[in-house]
Amino acid sequence: MKIFGYQLGGEKRSGSIENPTVPVSAENFMQFFGVQSGNLPSVTIDSALRVPAIAAAVSFLSGSLANLPLHAFKPKGDGSERIKGGIQKLLNEAPNPEWTSFGWRKYFWQQVFTGGRGVSWIERNGATTAAIWPMDPSTTVVKRVNGRRIYVFDGKSEYPASDVIDVPFLLKKDQISVYSPIMLGSKAISLALAMGDYAGGFFAGGGVPPLALSGPLPAGADAIKRAQSDIRRSIDSAKSNDEAIFPIPPGYKLEAVGFDPQKGQMTEARRFQIEEAGRIYSLPPVFLQDYTHGVKANVEQQDLHLVKHVISQWAKALEEELNLKVFGPRSNGRYAEHNLDALMRGDFKTRMDALSRAVNSALRTPNEARNLENLPAMPNGDTLYIQGATVPLGSQPLLQAPPTGKENDKGNENGDGNDSEA
Template sequence: MGLLSFFDRFKAYRADRSPWGDFYFEPAGARSVSGMRVSADAALRLAAVYACVRILSETMASLPIVIYRTRPDGGKDRIKDHWLYHRLARTPNRYQNPFEWREMLQGHLTLRGNAFCQILANAKGEITELLPIHPDRVKLEMLTNGDYRYRISQAGGSELILPRGEVWHLRGLSSDGLLGMSPIELARESLGMALAAQDYGARFFANDAKPTGGWIEFPGNFKDAEAKRVFRESYQQAQAGANRGKVLVLENGMKFHEVGVTNKDAQFLELRKFQITDIARLFRVPPHMIADLDRATFSNIEQQSLEFVMHTMTPWAERWEAAIGRDLIFDSEALEVEFDFSNLMRGDVASRSAYYQSGIQNGWLTRNEARAAENLNPIAGLEQPLRPLNMVEESDAQESETESASPASDTASESGSDETANPTDAHMRLRFGALVSSNAHRLARRIHKKGVISVNDISLIADALGLSQESVKQWAKNCDPIPDETTLRKLLITLGTTL
């Protein structure tokens, strides 16, 4: 066997050739049935794959990170003065800002199923840097004691061995619990077909949108094999490069027969569209987010965007949060890390306004919290939640002992000897008087601000003071014009304690 025939065994496929020349071939990636080598880098040459990776990486990088310190009573306080917050949200390392750092790691996760960072810490155990490591350079090595370590290939051929505690490892879907599985490898055939179709389309237009291939009918015979080779090469030169599309002149009775399947017969466009949907399905990205709007409507786009947050980004965020809690937080520290999805769930102005209004009116959201959600500074006096008047608890009567003292005393004096005879009834009267005073204070403030007693106000007064609407309507006729707030409050107290 000659030397040339030996090397001929390693002949590369056309799909392996790098655009930089015929003598360099990409070493990575297994071959699919379509003949295309599929690797993470090769898959990125598909526009749909690149779009999906960008969507996932940029969305994860743009989510605010929030760190809480838990309290013994079950509550938690938001903190920013902790070293972990500075690493995750300010300066993860000396080379990258937090957006670039998270974008890179999520890109590694999306394409390769794993993301790694070397952990550098000071003498106190506080992490000073999180340095990303390319997943292709990392090998996991099991130890005899059941633990494992990481073997990292470095420039120049050397290796760096790091114990498990010095590597922050983010995993995707895993079959062994140690390493995540690469979506690109799992979907090799689907992506290989997409790459093959893209390569076919590029070559089709490189040949002036004409099907490639054909054969020449020659009624005679070539005098020898060398003459046949010379003719074939001269024909290829006459129809290649700048000569593509020029008129071909054949002699000696030769005829050219075109061989090939039309794009229509091959359903080329349908295949390309299906590949976009297939790739979006692989990464769980709604098609409209990568500009596939064939079946998009306003209503289903809104629903798909919500599902993207719930079923795509939330699981990724859970993986990040769990990995941070496992590797970056001391067991002795009562810390929790969360990604804030509020910006993705904001909706339009009308929806947010209705949300804030419902929260403020029902007492589970303060006005300053609503302002903070809109990036507005707090205002003094808006820290306390408001509660509907018909849902005020008895404890609210303690808000103003001065206000409640007068009506309570009046009520007690009217009861006379009944207080001595029945202390429980006297106590109930006292609490009722205090409740009336508290409600009257709120109602007076509301009515005085508007300057008129509306039908809705009459209903509120009746519910808050336990009166009929007819009696309140009679009372309202005597309040025109509306007096000052103090007088109005006294009138309401009198109304509630006498009827």
């Protein structure tokens, strides 16, 4: 039995304008319309970075962590003091003759937040750290030899774990392989890519969704092709002449195939992908430029969340690696530490209030506060000061009232006083 040229049962078709090699069946329906199995786009690091929210998250986190001052300290008395020169310059200024500290650390964190691992090799001159060199994680193989972790770089150089700074995004159970945040969020990223591709194709076509041409039946292949050509010329002519109406052949009509992006809630769906990107990196949406639900109160809370639960944990991960690999298990009290106060560098009023409180509470000397602002030291600026209005209870002597002279008058009345006239 045939209906409109289709053979039911065996799905064989006689002369039609469609590709006769593709059967019209449920499992091949998308292929019939030119979509290969309806698969979402494949996700790689390069394709993921084409999603604005992913690129913004990686750039923001890597730049923020690289922007933190990184200092080395050594014990002094009951406290500690900053190391000058040597390892301090390597960590906070230039780890080697080719890289700045900011550039090295930003590259390092970019690898963590894309491929899932950041690695750097420590060049030593005897017991002294001479330089720190970034490594490409994609050409670095991590393996175990006799139970020890070994890093093979570029298929040639082998380094022990003690000479490699290694921060993974998330370790697998073998304690060697890592999970990449890009791969962990691949479904959400591929969906964002698919929506971007659809939106690009939609607007590249003048905002016209796919159309179906229907007309009088039966119609031969040549007749339909001529009608398609006529309509295409009419649409092109209307676009070039800025006309809102174009003619179509008599007896034919155009119908939309697919869905209207507005009805499909594409805008809302693409905004939701920003939240998905934030979840991958535990990053509040406001730092991905999404202020949809932002008000003053919750934006301030998101700022606290960033420092307490995101920046601080990654800063700690790098500090621990540096303390172990650069200073060694027997560090003699030396350690590296980020200065998280640098996150407030752009807020002048808050920074000045904090420095003022620190000086007035004897937590910092005036010269220490000036040094944080890159100002020169001043004479007598190394003394700790504290406000004198607050004192321990009972430390002040009781004030006695001055004599009024009544005591002498009373003594004279009783005959016990001295009479000046006597």
